[in-house]
Amino acid sequence: MDTINIKIAEDYTKTPGVREEIEGDFPGEKFLASILHPKFKQALEEKKKLYVDLDGTAGYATSFLESAFGGLCRIYKDPKIILENIILKSDDDPFLVDDIKEYIKDANVK
Amino acid sequence: MRIVIGIVIALLGAAVGIAIGHYHGVPLEDKINIVDVVTLLATVFLAIYIPNFLEKYIQDRRSEKDVVIRKVEQLQNSFKEVNNLVNVCYQTGSVTQSHSQLIIGRFTTISTELDTTKTLLDYCFPSKFTTELNNLITFRRRYKNIVTGGRFQQSNYKYDAVTKSEEERLFGSIDREICLMIIKINRA
Numbered sequence: 494m495d496t497i498n499i500k501i502a503e504d505y506t507k508t509p510g511v512r513e514e515i516e517g518d519f520p521g522e523k524f525l526a527s528i529l530h531p532k533f534k535q536a537l538e539e540k541k542k543l544y545v546d547l548d549g550t551a552g553y554a555t556s557f558l559e560s561a562f563g564g565l566c567r568i569y570k571d572p573k574i575i576l577e578n579i580i581l582k583s584d585d586d587p588f589l590v591d592d593i594k595e596y597i598k599d600a601n602v603k
Numbered sequence: 604m605r606i607v608i609g610i611v612i613a614l615l616g617a618a619v620g621i622a623i624g625h626y627h628g629v630p631l632e633d634k635i636n637i638v639d640v641v642t643l644l645a646t647v648f649l650a651i652y653i654p655n656f657l658e659k660y661i662q663d664r665r666s667e668k669d670v671v672i673r674k675v676e677q678l679q680n681s682f683k684e685v686n687n688l689v690n691v692c693y694q695t696g697s698v699t700q701s702h703s704q705l706i707i708g709r710f711t712t713i714s715t716e717l718d719t720t721k722t723l724l725d726y727c728f729p730s731k732f733t734t735e736l737n738n739l740i741t742f743r744r745r746y747k748n749i750v751t752g753g754r755f756q757q758s759n760y761k762y763d764a765v766t767k768s769e770e771e772r773l774f775g776s777i778d779r780e781i782c783l784m785i786i787k788i789n790r791a
Contacts, residue, residue: 552707554751
């Protein structure tokens with residue numbers, strides 16, 4: 494299967510930070526705008542899956558994840574579009590992938 | 604080796620019986636009473652079964668429970684460490700960079716420990732703790748969302764009274780669930 498890959502630890506930062514750019518370094522909002530959304534858009538256009546490797550960082554706060562992945566869902570309005578076209582990988586935290594899927598499902602509820 | 608010892612003991616018993624009968628004139632019954640035979644067989648069965656199989660089974664089961672309980676207690680301690688860190692942040696009125704990194708790191712540890720606990724419980728007690736595990740998995744997510752959600756890691760972020768109260772309530776639920784799980788593992 495063809496994929497477009499993101500490895501957060503290499504492509505963005507090893508220390509993911511806050512929710513929004515005005516709050517501090519390496520926010521989820523900036524990750525969404527500069528990497529996640531453009532790559533996801535490219536994957537949809539090229540009919541590929543977006544493969545996101547979450548390993549190798551110091552860990553993720555809910556604020557960062559909700560802002561990035563929940564934010565992506567708010568752009569496309571439909572969790573199904575995101576969930577069907579994204580592959581999440583996390584060996585460091587066995588429950589991280591499920592957490593992110595919940596943020597995606599809950600994104601438009603808020 | 605055990606079989607040889609058993610045969611030797613049986614032969615010694617027979618020899619002693621014959622000797623006592625021979626030298627002290629103790630009469631030996633020629634007829635065999637079926638009730639006595641059944642009693643003898645039952646006694647021999649219990650003498651072999653209890654030490655060799657039952658005790659071994661009980662000991663093995665105890666060791667398994669100890670391993671699982673040790674892991675569950677580690678998980679409980681990790682949740683307690685997060686609760687302690689949140690208490691410090693609440694009392695000092697700020698969440699420093701080092702505190703936020705410690706909290707995030709502790710949640711990664713909790714995930715790993717919870718996953719190991721799930722693996723051990725599924726292996727030792729298949730489908731017996733599904734409800735308890737699902738409760739803990741849900742509690743962990745809600746607890747992480749409360750502790751690291753909102754404006755967490757913002758430079759002037761602090762836990763407000765409502766968030767702290769919710770955090771304390773969830774921590775209490777998690778602690779209670781884990782204590783009950785330990786008791787249930789012991790009784791299983």
